[in-house]
Amino acid sequence: MTVYLIPNLTKPQAAPTAAAAVDVLCAQGARVILPADVPPEPFAGRQVSFLEETCAFSSCDAIVTIGGDGTILHAARRGIGFHKPLLGINIGRMGFLATVEAYELDKLARLVRGDYRIDERTLLQVNVYGANTFRQYALNDVVISKPGLNQTIEVSITCDGIPVNQFMGDGVVVATPTGSTAYALSAGGPVLDARIAGIVMCPLCAHSMHSPPMVFSAQRKLCVRVAGRGVAGALVSCDGWAPERIAFGDTVEVSLSERSVSLVSFSEADQFEAIDKKLKGR
Template identity: 60%
Template structure:
């Protein structure tokens, strides 16, 4: 087995945790690859390979991130098309995607090598924007359309299969996958969806109405979002919080569940709910 350890070097604990993981893997006869950018931090560690990120993803059997959910979201996007399973070692605060904690490291890594795990396929959002600013992106967690200025609101209309289903005026709107239902959507008042459900949840952000509940749509539905305010660059769009793109008046944002997916390694059939119990309820 060959694993790629993808570190968030912005977190001080990532290098010592990686060293602990490398020690376990080397005892188990597993080959370890790291990104070339991490090489200066591992001058005292032998029998490692350092490759460019794309080469490392291509050469490995499994991707392991060391950081938080943001690190998984970043690597998930970079690894699209390679179809490599991944899991995350959590150094962040919450960890709904990166569910392996430091104190579980040795046990979970040994289980990985033994093949004692399951794969949980998580479908991605496909986002297609047409208009003054045209682009296509994928998202594992969510798409967010939000106001640019602190004193501005966004007037958003949402169609489902060409039928107008809602009109929000407020700070914006979140369209989340079941995977992303525990992220921004939850903070905005959306429901927690079982990650194995195939569907979409649309949650307004601080809507200026008491009658703007979140809405859950079937996986087969195709959504269309328009920012209706007739001004110049007013709103921004972000997929998984990784990049912001300007959205102009009457740009068409088409959103649907993609056939593309990411495979997350699970060591417990209820990893998602265990994480919710620990992180949200403080147990």
């Protein structure tokens, strides 16, 4: 097996954890690839290769990240077209998507042996039409928000062409079941089983008594349009990436993509174990 190991070196624990992970993987006979921009010093004396991103994604059999949920989301986004199994090792605060903690590196032996299951997670496809036209994908969520702290925007939402909500507020978050435990949860949305194919829509600070979160089936297509007075459009961000600016009247079309992300799992109930261990009591 060839493993593409992606450590988030902005975290102090990342380099020593990555070196320890390399030792476990190599002991099981795996070949380890690291990103070309990773400093080689922490891996001196170890059998590793350093490759550019595209070559690494195409050459590997599995991807392992070391960091937090942001590192997993980054790797998922960059590797969408390659559809390789993705495993996260958590050294962050929450690590909700990670199925291995830093003290559980022995589980990497199970990865090499093939002793794991694949948890297919749905992606959102986000198409923006207007002055700034683009397409992006999101494993967690897409956020359409106001551009400034002292401003509000008017949000209009349709489902398959039928109006379902209109309100003034800070914006709206549209999430996958995977993302229902992230920003959408903070916005008052429900937690969905990650194996459900659906879409969650949560208004952000709606100035309204009649704008509850809503859950839509997998076949639905949501369209969000924004308007306002005296402000310069809105911002669109997928999975927390740098936002794109859109103009008033532009349309953000959100639906479930035919693409998915394959998360490595060692349990039938990883999501609910994470809820029990990492969300309860917070």
